[in-house]
Amino acid sequence: AQTVTQSQPEMSVQEAETVTLSCTYDTSENNYYLFWYKQPPSRQMILVIRQEAYKQQNATENRFSVNFQKAAKSFSLKISDSQLGDTAMYFCAFIVNFGNEKLTFGTGTRLTIIP
Amino acid sequence: KAGVTQTPRYLIKTRGQQVTLSCSPISGHRSVSWYQQTPGQGLQFLFEYFSETQRNKGNFPGRFSGRQFSNSRSEMNVSTLELGDSALYLCASSLEVATEAFFGQGTRLTVV
Numbered sequence: 001a002q003t004v005t006q007s008q009p010e011m012s013v014q015e016a017e018t019v020t021l022s023c024t025y026d027t028s029e030n031n032y033y034l035f036w037y038k039q040p041p042s043r044q045m046i047l048v049i050r051q052e053a054y055k056q057q058n059a060t061e062n063r064f065s066v067n068f069q070k071a072a073k074s075f076s077l078k079i080s081d082s083q084l085g086d087t088a089m090y091f092c093a094f095i096v097n098f099g100n101e102k103l104t105f106g107t108g109t110r111l112t113i114i115p
Numbered sequence: 116k117a118g119v120t121q122t123p124r125y126l127i128k129t130r131g132q133q134v135t136l137s138c139s140p141i142s143g144h145r146s147v148s149w150y151q152q153t154p155g156q157g158l159q160f161l162f163e164y165f166s167e168t169q170r171n172k173g174n175f176p177g178r179f180s181g182r183q184f185s186n187s188r189s190e191m192n193v194s195t196l197e198l199g200d201s202a203l204y205l206c207a208s209s210l211e212v213a214t215e216a217f218f219g220q221g222t223r224l225t226v227v
């Protein structure tokens with residue numbers, strides 16, 4: 001079975017600080033993609049960052065970066081210089097490269113940026 | 116480029132009724148997936164369509180069905196609605212298999 005675990009239901013951080021959201025996953029597959037999605041109060045899921053499992057280099061998108069540890073099946077998201085607009089639910093998810101074409105999501109972390 | 120469009124945004128239905136939700140994917144995207152989001156169960160996969168074929172189905176009863184048209188637009192139908200079907204239904208489209216999915220704003224279904 002493929003599972004995603006986000007152990008931090010809620011987090012809060014002061015504006016401009018750095019915060020790291022944790023995610024671990026379990027799969028027996030070797031080829032897969034990992035994602036972090038953001039869901040603000042508007043409800044729309046927005047892709048934050050993507051990582052291919054075959055790439056060793058950690059993905060980076062502006063203030064967002066990941067720490068991908070394939071052997072440990074860990075995929076954490078770091079948000080630098082946090083902004084009020086970063087307040088949202090964050091979901092970690094992955095999809096297997098072939099066969100079972102569905103996103104498996106974690107339970108989410110509610111992140112609040114405090115002014 | 117227009118994003119994923121879901122209609123309607125909100126629905127209120129009575130137990131026992133049926134409902135049809137619509138999703139128009141991003142132009143050129145052939146894969147459309149549906150997810151149910153509830154506070155208790157989180158995000159759960161319903162089904163995925165690619166070129167009008169259902170390729171994968173989640174663990175939902177047969178009351179949940181869907182289809183995809185030749186223009187890639189998709190509909191999902193829920194028959195004999197139950198109170199527990201109240202949820203946010205999200206549609207996502209992607210260009211190919213196992214690439215990033217782009218989500219619509221969802222349809223909030225309330226069953227009373």
